Amino acid sequence: MNDAKVKSAAKQTEQTKSNDWPVLTTYNQSHIAKIAMPIGGIGTGTVALGGRGDLRDWEIMNTAAKGYIPTSEKLRYIGPFFALYTKTADGKKDTRVLEGPLDYSLYEGAFGSPNVNHGFPRFESCTFKAAYPFGQVLLSDKKVPLDVRIKAFNPLIPGDVNASGIPIAVITYELTNTTDKAVFASVCGNMPNFIGEDGSVREPIGRGNALIPVGAKENKNVFRKDKNAQGIYMSSEGVEKDSEAWGTMALSTSSNENVTCRTSWGKEVWGNSRLDFWDDYSVDGRIDNREHNGEDRPMASIAVEVSVPANSSREVTFYLTWHFPNRETWTPADDGLDNMLTNYYTTQYQDAWEVVEKTIPQLPNLESKTKEFVNAFVNSDLPKVVKEAALYNTSTLRTQTCFRTADEHFYGWEGTSNTKGVCHGNCTHVWNYDQATPFLFGELARSMREIEFAHATDDKGMMSFRVNLPLERANEFGRPAADGQLGAIMKIYRDWQLSGDDALLKKLWPKVKQAMEFCWIEGGWDANKDGVMDGCQHNTMDVQYFGPNPQMGFWYLGALKAASKMADFSGDKKFAKTCNTLFIKGSQWMDENLFNGEYYVHHIEPPKSRDDIASSLLKGLESKDLENPAYQLGKGCLVDQLVGQFMAHICDLGYLTNEENIKTTLNSIMKYNYRDDSSSGFNNMRSFVLGDEKSLVMASYPGERPLYPFPYFTEAMTGFEYTAAIGMLYEGQTENGLTNIKNIRDRYDGLKRNPFNEAECGNNYARAMASWGAVIALSGFHYSAVEKSIQFTSESGNYFWSNGNQYGTLEIKNKGNEKLVKFNVLKGEVSLKSIKLKGFGSTSFKHEKVLKEGASQEFIIQ
Numbered sequence: 001m002n003d004a005k006v007k008s009a010a011k012q013t014e015q016t017k018s019n020d021w022p023v024l025t026t027y028n029q030s031h032i033a034k035i036a037m038p039i040g041g042i043g044t045g046t047v048a049l050g051g052r053g054d055l056r057d058w059e060i061m062n063t064a065a066k067g068y069i070p071t072s073e074k075l076r077y078i079g080p081f082f083a084l085y086t087k088t089a090d091g092k093k094d095t096r097v098l099e100g101p102l103d104y105s106l107y108e109g110a111f112g113s114p115n116v117n118h119g120f121p122r123f124e125s126c127t128f129k130a131a132y133p134f135g136q137v138l139l140s141d142k143k144v145p146l147d148v149r150i151k152a153f154n155p156l157i158p159g160d161v162n163a164s165g166i167p168i169a170v171i172t173y174e175l176t177n178t179t180d181k182a183v184f185a186s187v188c189g190n191m192p193n194f195i196g197e198d199g200s201v202r203e204p205i206g207r208g209n210a211l212i213p214v215g216a217k218e219n220k221n222v223f224r225k226d227k228n229a230q231g232i233y234m235s236s237e238g239v240e241k242d243s244e245a246w247g248t249m250a251l252s253t254s255s256n257e258n259v260t261c262r263t264s265w266g267k268e269v270w271g272n273s274r275l276d277f278w279d280d281y282s283v284d285g286r287i288d289n290r291e292h293n294g295e296d297r298p299m300a301s302i303a304v305e306v307s308v309p310a311n312s313s314r315e316v317t318f319y320l321t322w323h324f325p326n327r328e329t330w331t332p333a334d335d336g337l338d339n340m341l342t343n344y345y346t347t348q349y350q351d352a353w354e355v356v357e358k359t360i361p362q363l364p365n366l367e368s369k370t371k372e373f374v375n376a377f378v379n380s381d382l383p384k385v386v387k388e389a390a391l392y393n394t395s396t397l398r399t400q401t402c403f404r405t406a407d408e409h410f411y412g413w414e415g416t417s418n419t420k421g422v423c424h425g426n427c428t429h430v431w432n433y434d435q436a437t438p439f440l441f442g443e444l445a446r447s448m449r450e451i452e453f454a455h456a457t458d459d460k461g462m463m464s465f466r467v468n469l470p471l472e473r474a475n476e477f478g479r480p481a482a483d484g485q486l487g488a489i490m491k492i493y494r495d496w497q498l499s500g501d502d503a504l505l506k507k508l509w510p511k512v513k514q515a516m517e518f519c520w521i522e523g524g525w526d527a528n529k530d531g532v533m534d535g536c537q538h539n540t541m542d543v544q545y546f547g548p549n550p551q552m553g554f555w556y557l558g559a560l561k562a563a564s565k566m567a568d569f570s571g572d573k574k575f576a577k578t579c580n581t582l583f584i585k586g587s588q589w590m591d592e593n594l595f596n597g598e599y600y601v602h603h604i605e606p607p608k609s610r611d612d613i614a615s616s617l618l619k620g621l622e623s624k625d626l627e628n629p630a631y632q633l634g635k636g637c638l639v640d641q642l643v644g645q646f647m648a649h650i651c652d653l654g655y656l657t658n659e660e661n662i663k664t665t666l667n668s669i670m671k672y673n674y675r676d677d678s679s680s681g682f683n684n685m686r687s688f689v690l691g692d693e694k695s696l697v698m699a700s701y702p703g704e705r706p707l708y709p710f711p712y713f714t715e716a717m718t719g720f721e722y723t724a725a726i727g728m729l730y731e732g733q734t735e736n737g738l739t740n741i742k743n744i745r746d747r748y749d750g751l752k753r754n755p756f757n758e759a760e761c762g763n764n765y766a767r768a769m770a771s772w773g774a775v776i777a778l779s780g781f782h783y784s785a786v787e788k789s790i791q792f793t794s795e796s797g798n799y800f801w802s803n804g805n806q807y808g809t810l811e812i813k814n815k816g817n818e819k820l821v822k823f824n825v826l827k828g829e830v831s832l833k834s835i836k837l838k839g840f841g842s843t844s845f846k847h848e849k850v851l852k853e854g855a856s857q858e859f860i861i862q
Contacts, residue, residue: 020371021131021136021151021153021371022131022134022371022374022375022378022379023129023130023131023134023136023378024130024131024132024378024384024388024391025130025384025388025755026127026128026129027051027127027130027749027750027755028127029100029101029125029126029127030751031128031749031750032050032051032052032100032103032126032127032128032750032751033051033103033105033750033751034051034750034751034752034753034754034755035050035051035128035750035754035755036049036050036051036056036057036754036756037049037130037132037133037152037395037755037756038057038395038398038399038764039133039135039152039153039154039169039170039171039398040059040060040154040167040168040169040398040399041154041155041164041165041166041167041168041345041398042161042164042165042397042398042402042404042441042444043165043343043344043345043402043403043404043410044060044165044166044167044322044343044345044398045059045060045061045167045322045324045399045400046059046060046154046169046398046400047060047169047320048756049135049137049150049152049171050099051100051126051128051750052099052101052103052122052126052137053082053098053099053100053126053137053139053150054099054117055069055080055081055169056068056069058080058194058199059400060167060249061198061199061244061245061247061324062198062244062245062324062326062327062328062343062400062403063198063200063244063400063419063420063421064200064399064400064416064417064418064419064420064421064763065198065199065200065400065418065419066416066417066418066419067418068198068199068418070191070192070194070199070213070297071116071192071194071297072192072265072268072295072297072298072299073265073268073273073295073297073299074268076212077116077117077118077119077271077274078116078117078190078192078273078299079116079117079192080189080190080191080192081097081098081099081117081120081190082097082098082171082173082187082188082190082318083095083096083097083120083188083190084096084098084144084146084148084173084175084185084186084187084188085185085186085188085281085284085285085303086144086146086183086184086185087183087184087185087284087285088145088179088181088183088184089181089182089183092145093282094143094145095121095281095282096120096121096122096123096141096144097117097120097121097122098123098139098148098150098173098187099117099120099122099123099126100123100124100126100137100139101122101123101124102115102118106118123140123141123144123148124140124141124142124143125138125139125140125141126139128750130392130755131378131391132156132391132392132394132395132756133153133154133155133156133370133374133395133398134151134370134374135150135151135152135153136149136150136151137149137150138150145177145179145183146175146176146177146183146185146308147175147176147178148173148174148175148176149173149174149176150171150172150173150174151171151172151173151174152169152170152171152172153367154166154168154169154170154398155363155366155367155369155370156370156373156374156398157366157369157370157373157827158373158440158441158802158807158827159440159441159442159443159802159804159805159806159807159827159828160369160827161441161443161444162348163366163369165344165345165404166345166355166366167321167322167323167345167349167352167355168319168320168321168355168359169319169320169321170317170363170367171317171318171319171320172316172317172318173187173315173316173318174313174314174315175187175306175308175313175314175315176308176312176313177308177309177310177311177312177313178311179310179311180310180311181310182307182308182309182310184285184305184306184307184308185305185306185307185308185314186281186286186303186304186305186306187303187304187306187316187318188281188287188301188302188303188304189253189301189302189303190277190299190300190301191249191251191299191300191320192298192299192300193216193219193220193221193234193235193236193249193297193298193299193300194213194216194219194297195216195219195234195236195239195246195247195248195249196215196216196217196219196236196238196239196245196246196296197213197214197215197216197245197297198213198215198244198245199213199419200213200419201213201214201215202214215239215245216236216238216239216296217236217238217296218237218238218239218296219234219235219237219238219239219296219297219298220235220236220237220298221233221234221263221264221298221300222235222263223261223263224250224353226353226357227357228254228356228357228360228361229250229252229253229254229319229353229356229357229360230252230253230255230259230302231250231251231252231253231261231302231318231319231356232250232251232252232261232263232300232301232302233248233250233351233352234248234250234251234300234352235248235351242326242340243326244324244326244327244328245324246324246326247322247323247324247325247326247346247351247352248322248351248352248353249320249321249322249323249352250319250320250321250322250352250353250355250356251300251318251319251320252302252319252321252353252356253302253304253316253317253318253319254319254360255304255306255316257305257306257316258286258304258305259302259303259304259305260286260287260302260303260305261289261300261301261302261303262277262287262288262289262290262299262301262302263289263292263298263300264289264290264291264292264293264295264298264299264300265277265290265299265301266290266293267293267294268293268295273293273299276290277299277301285303286303287301287303302318304316319356319359319360321352321353321355321356321359322352322355323346323349323350323351323352323354323355324343324346325342325343325346326340326341326342326343327340327341327342327343327405328340328341329341329468329469329470330413330421330424330425330468330469331424331425331473331477335473337470337472337473341405341406341469341470342405343403343405343406344404344405344406344407344408345404347406369827372826373807373826374391376800376807376808376809376826377391378391379798380779380797380798380799380800380809381797381798381799382774382775382778382779382799382800383738383741383778385738385741385742385745386738386741386774386775386778388745388755389722389741389744389745389771389774390436390771390772390774390775392748392755392756393436393758393768393769393771393772394436394769394772395756395757395764396436396764396765396766396768396769397436397437397441397444397769399416399763399764400413400416400421400764401413401414401415401416401421401762401764401765401766404444405469408447409447409450409451409471410437410444410447410448411426411451411467411469412426412431412448412766413425413766414427414430414760414761414762414765414766414767415759415760415761415762415763415764415765416763416764417762417763421762422761422762423466423761424466424468425464425465425466425467425468425477426451426452426456426466426467427465427484427766428452428463428465428466428481428483428484428485428487428488429465429481429483429484429487429539429540430540430719430765430766430767431448431766431767432484432487432488432490432491432540432643432647433643433719433722433723433766433767433769433770434766434767434769434770434772435650435769435770435771435772435773435776436769436771436772437769437804438491438494438498438804439498439772439775439776439802439803439804440772440802440804440807442495442498442499442803442804442805443804443805445491445495445804446501446504448491449488449491449495449504449508450504450507450508451467451474452467452488452492453488453492453508453511453512454507454508455467455474456474456475456477457475457511457514457515458475460514460521461511461513461514461515461517461518461521462475462478462480462485462515462518462616463475463484463485463515463518464476464478464479464480465477465479465481465485466479478616478619479616479619479620480518480538480616480617481538481540482525482533482537482539482545482552482555482556483539483540483552483643484539484540485515485518486519486552486555486556486558486559486644487555487559487644487647488515489512489516489559489562489563490555490558490562490644490648490651490653491647492505492508492512492562492566493562493563493565493566493651493653494562494647494651495804496566496786497651497652497783497784497785497786498783498784498785498803498804498805499785499803499804499805500784500785500786500788501785502786505566505569505570506570509566509567509570509572512563512566513563513567513572513575516559516560516563516579519533519556521614522614523536523611523613523615523617524617525552525556525617526556526582527614529582530582530585530586530589531556531557531560531581531582531583531584531585531586531587532548532553532586532589532590533548533549533552533553533555533586534546534547534548534603534605535607535613535614535617536607536613536614536617536618536621537549537552538617538620539551539552541633541710541711541712542622542711542712543622543631543632543710543711544617544621544622544623544629545602545632545633546604546605546606546607546626546629546632547602547603547605547606547632548589548590548593548594548603548605549594549600549601549602549603549633549641550590550594550599550600550601550602550641550642551638551640551643551644553590553644554590554641554642554643554645554648554656554657555643555647556644557586557587557590557644557648557656557657558644558645558647558648558651558653558656559644560579560580560582560583560586561580561583561648561653561654561656562651562653563576564576564577564579564580564583565653583656587656587657590657591657591658591661595657595658595665596635597664598637598664598665598668598671598702599637599638599641599664599665599668599669600641600642600661600665601634601635601636602632602633602634602635602636602638604632604634604706606626606627606628606629609626630706630707630708631708631709631710632706632709632710633699633706633709633710634701634704634705634706634709635701635703635704635705636699636700636701636705636709637668637669637672637699637700637701638698638699639669639696639697639698639720639721639724640720640723641665641669642662642665642666642723642724643723644656645662646723646727646770646773649727649730649777650773650776652782652784652791662727662731663731663732663733666724666727666728666731666733666736667733667736669696669724670696670728670736670740672700672702673696673697673698673699673724674694674695674696674740675689675694675696675697675716676694677692677693677694678691678692678693678694678695679691679692681697681714682714683714683715684714685711685712685715686712686715687715688715688716688717688747688759688760689716689747693747694743694746695716695721695744695747696716696720696721696724696725696740697713697714697715697716698712698713698714698716698717698720699713717760717767718744718758718760718765718767718768718771719758719760719765719766719768719769719770720767721740721743721744722740722744722770722771722773722774723770723773724740725737725740725741725774726770726773726774726776726777728740729774729777729778730777737774737777741771744758775800778793779792779793779799779800779801779810780792780793780794780837780838781799783801783803785803785805785831787833787834788832788833788834788848789832789833789834789836790830790832790834790835790836791835791836791837791838791842792810792812792835792836792837792838793812793837793838794812794819794837794838794839794840794841795812796813796814796819797811797812798810798811799811799812805828806825806827806828806829806830807826807827807828808823808824808825808826808827808830809824809826810823810824811824812837815860818861818862819837819841819861820858820859820860820861821835821858821859821860821861822856822857822858823835823856823857823858823859824855824856825851825852825853825854825855825856826853826854827853828853829850829851829852829853830850830851831848831849831850831851832845832848832849832851833845833848833849835859835861837861840861841861841862842861843859843860843861843862
């Protein structure tokens with residue numbers, strides 16, 4: 001082999017070694033403007049990797065902060081950034097930030113570009129690659145002797161909540177030298193100490209009275225070097241220690257190369273501090289310290305030097321860590337109870353420096369485990385849009401939509417505004433749709449079930465659909481939602497089946513039973529106990545339906561079926577029989593009375609008077625005229641009318657009504673609710689779809705429409721669309737189902753919207769995690785830890801499976817009249833008594849098989 005080939009092979013090996021992260025989606029330079037990929041742990045808050053390689057959306061201080069970029073000095077020009085200095089063998093120098101070009105929308109402002117760090121030179125070419133939680137930004141420029149790959153992630157390992165809940169952003173700069181001579185390089189990380197400033201409180205300053213964030217006070221930077229890391233430790237001597245924005249941060253590296261740093265930049269006068277830094281760094285890639293300049297938000301800088309040999313790559317890794325313990329309850333009250341909560345993650349570390357010291361030794365294993373999960377998922381034979389929708393929406397678990405408290409309980413807003421949470425309380429009728437949490441992190445899902453039944457359900461069986469905090473206030477909201485409460489009954493069944501946690505079911509069953517019985521109270525949802533929901537039904541449309549309707553009806557049927565099975569297991573045969581009898585009656589009634597031949601409709605049946613409505617259902621009535629109530633569905637074709645059936649399939653509870661009617665209804669939703677173009681239709685509410693974008697609208701009216709239907713009927717929202725699309729997948733209407741999922745992901749393409757933020761009533765909306773259901777539908781997966789059985793589709797292919805506690809892969813091959821099944825356990829331990837391939841066959845084992853982590857076994861299914 002000649003020298004050129006040797007060099008080429010070496011270069012290829014080096015690049016392969018350094019670029020072994022999985023990639024699911026590549027966004028070209030024209031589709032990166034809106035990308036902001038959250039990097040942070042579950043319940044810790046995040047910072048986002050922007051599409052051009054910048055850091056934005058600094059949401060680490062217990063509140064949402066979309067668009068917030070902390071800055072160091074009064075004019076707010078300089079925020080966090082990383083820079084590259086290079087010097088070639090012939091002495092040519094270059095210095096620029098490690099970012100791609102600014103989007104054109106950031107060019108114009110009253111005083112020039114409004115973008116933080118606008119004045120720096122940048123790379124001319126930029127591409128973003130992702131397979132969450134791995135994000136990569138590829139930078140190149142003909143004037144720069146090195147190509148750069150930014151690699152950012154935070155560990156994400158199904159079934160391991162603690163490993164997936166570390167307050168760290170790991171950012172690696174891979175420098176590749178494509179020339180035949182070594183290049184000296186330096187990578188410099190820069191970050192202001194903005195403790196106390198979470199971006200939510202703003203005050204006017206300067207010309208034009210621009211509103212800027214405030215809150216930092218007497219912050220202090222100190223250089224530290226310990227066993228595993230060296231860098232800048234950030235604290236505050238002026239921010240109140242009981243503030244949500246009080247805590248510590250660190251910018252560090254594990255590099256043993258030459259490192260220089262600054263704990264403060266020079267005094268800012270007419271841009272002098274910026275100029276001083278740039279001049280100093282551009283001389284030799286090193287930085288000299290400066291005296292503290294008196295700023296409350298002192299800038300910290302750390303530069304790592306490295307020599308990059310010819311035709312080789314070298315990496316420089318930085319760690320951003322944080323520790324903000326105090327979180328105000330979402331329902332503060334003056335009742336003597338403490339309104340401050342403690343974040344669970346801060347009970348695991350003393351401060352931000354301990355985070356990095358403890359995490360660095362574990363990172364190789366954490367990265368490997370994360371990579372193993374993502375590779376297993378990405379390499380499955382599911383359609384790309386399904387994998388993207390499912391995987392990218394899991395990022396919601398890492399945003400300020402979600403948090404964990406010191407008692408390890410898990411909570412979620414519905415979503416967030418740009419500065420705070422939106423719609424508190426683990427809202428049952430929104431979180432009903434989420435399938436990512438139970439199938440990836442069962443511990444968190446079971447925590448939500450315990451909160452719903454053990455704390456938010458009163459002795460009459462009424463479940464507050466929003467839980468107040470602290471837990472002593474849990475059911476103070478005092479208002480039930482029909483779909484939320486019935487969905488919770490189906491969810492506890494699902495989570496019990498997935499986990500086999502008999503102790504949890506035994507503990508919660510009395511409340512589950514009461515929640516079911518609540519349907520039958522006087523003036524309730526099914527007061528005459530005939531299997532039909534026809535009372536005053538508050539629901540996820542934020543209104544009350546009066547009379548029988550498919551949306552509540554299917555939730556009711558699903559809850560009855562699930563409750564019957566749980567009652568039977570609990571030895572309550574009488575209650576099981578009651579639920580089963582009502583299920584059979586209700587199912588038949590819905591087919592005979594609500595199915596119009598194309599889809600299920602709503603019979604509007606107003607109460608005779610307010611006295612006919614149970615007092616607990618009267619709270620917050622939106623319609624004031626009960627004789628002719630507004631905000632009803634009526635004869636409309638509702639996009640998620642089969643949401644209860646969707647959940648029944650997830651739970652393997654079978655069909656709730658006639659199978660053919662279900663299939664016909666989904667075809668009708670596609671016929672009547674599908675919009676091939678959104679530029680011509682009128683929408684009286686929020687617009688999540690515009691122009692020539694395609695969608696499924698919430699409701700269509702082929703026939704008579706109420707004067708004022710439920711308010712959202714003209715909107716299109718992804719969580720609801722996923723529900724219909726997944727229903728189509730379950731019924732074999734695969735092309736239609738995939739079309740609708742593709743339409744959603746086409747809208748979140750990086751150019752128009754952020755691929756990691758499907759919004760509804762707020763950013764990072766919980767309902768969009770319904771998207772994981774498509775993985776369940778196409779793989780045919782169902783696991784019962786109670787019966788120790790597992791089942792899949794019979795279609796040949798490679799599949800990913802997870803049950804919230806364990807995960808692995810499955811390969812199905814045709815072998816004549818038999819199927820060869822190769823079952824792999826990548827995490828945890830699985831006990832099996834049987835394996836079933838739907839519509840084909842099954843096999844049972846005389847003795848229970850226990851497959852340990854790393855095990856692989858083949859089975860023949862006849």
